Amino acid sequence: MWILGHRGASAAAPENTLAAFSLAMVQHATGVELDVYQAEDEIVVIHDRWLNRTTNGKGMVTSHPLSYLRSLDAGKGEQIPLLSEVFGILPPYAVLNVEIKHLTNVDSWLRKIREGLAQNRFPAENLIISSFNHRWIRQIKQAWPEVRIGALTATYPENGLGFAHDLDAFSLHMALDVVDECYVKEAHNAGLKVLVYTVDHPEDMQMLKAWGVDGIFTNVPDIARDVLA
Numbered sequence: 001m002w003i004l005g006h007r008g009a010s011a012a013a014p015e016n017t018l019a020a021f022s023l024a025m026v027q028h029a030t031g032v033e034l035d036v037y038q039a040e041d042e043i044v045v046i047h048d049r050w051l052n053r054t055t056n057g058k059g060m061v062t063s064h065p066l067s068y069l070r071s072l073d074a075g076k077g078e079q080i081p082l083l084s085e086v087f088g089i090l091p092p093y094a095v096l097n098v099e100i101k102h103l104t105n106v107d108s109w110l111r112k113i114r115e116g117l118a119q120n121r122f123p124a125e126n127l128i129i130s131s132f133n134h135r136w137i138r139q140i141k142q143a144w145p146e147v148r149i150g151a152l153t154a155t156y157p158e159n160g161l162g163f164a165h166d167l168d169a170f171s172l173h174m175a176l177d178v179v180d181e182c183y184v185k186e187a188h189n190a191g192l193k194v195l196v197y198t199v200d201h202p203e204d205m206q207m208l209k210a211w212g213v214d215g216i217f218t219n220v221p222d223i224a225r226d227v228l229a
């Protein structure tokens with residue numbers, strides 16, 4: 001079962017920082033999940049629209065120049081990372097789920113991500129791109145047919161797996177609150193991997209393992225590694 005550090009090993013290190021991603025790998029995670037915004041011509045790693053929860057900055061991520069974002073403290077002296085820096089520090093076997101929170105232009109976003117992968121020799125096969133914004137995901141898949149898409153949902157979709165099928169997804173990313181064993185079976189029958197977020201309690205980890213879920217997003221990869229061993 002895959003163990004993906006949700007925003008890195010974010011219970012023990014500041015979320016969505018290089019320290020959190022490195023720690024997740026030290027804790028023997030399979031890989032990490034992170035959240036991204038587009039800032040000028042760069043892709044930066046941060047979860048919220050507003051800077052105040054996770055950094056010493058103020059205002060919205062999208063209302064500042066990149067130089068300001070990069071000057072901030074994202075916790076324990078960590079910078080808001082560039083996505084390309086994450087490609088640079090992850091081992092080549094790590095699975096990386098990039099969850100898009102915001103982008104301004106699909107073409108420039110794709111150019112940037114492909115450039116980052118090539119420069120850092122991080123394998124594109126290890127990447128899964130997801131977003132709650134399925135319109136962006138559809139455009140990305142059209143422009144880059146080989147890329148792995150994660151069909152991300154916070155709800156139990158009314159059309160079952162239709163949305164994942166429409167997105168030509170590799171995996172289904174479901175909230176722990178709504179996933180059930182029947183849906184996991186349906187997804188497997190449709191050839192999809194099932195990844196569940198956010199799973200921090202050992203009982204939930206064991207239940208999902210019993211259902212045959214393929215992976216979890218967790219803030220505590222160390223605990224997951226012990227529980228799922």
Ligand code: G3P
Pocket residue numbers: 006033035047099130152173197217
């Ligand atoms: O990608 C899974 C999960 O991270 C989605 O929710 O709010 O933690 O980004 P959130």
Ligand code: MG
Pocket residue numbers: 033034035099
């Ligand atoms: Mg996320």
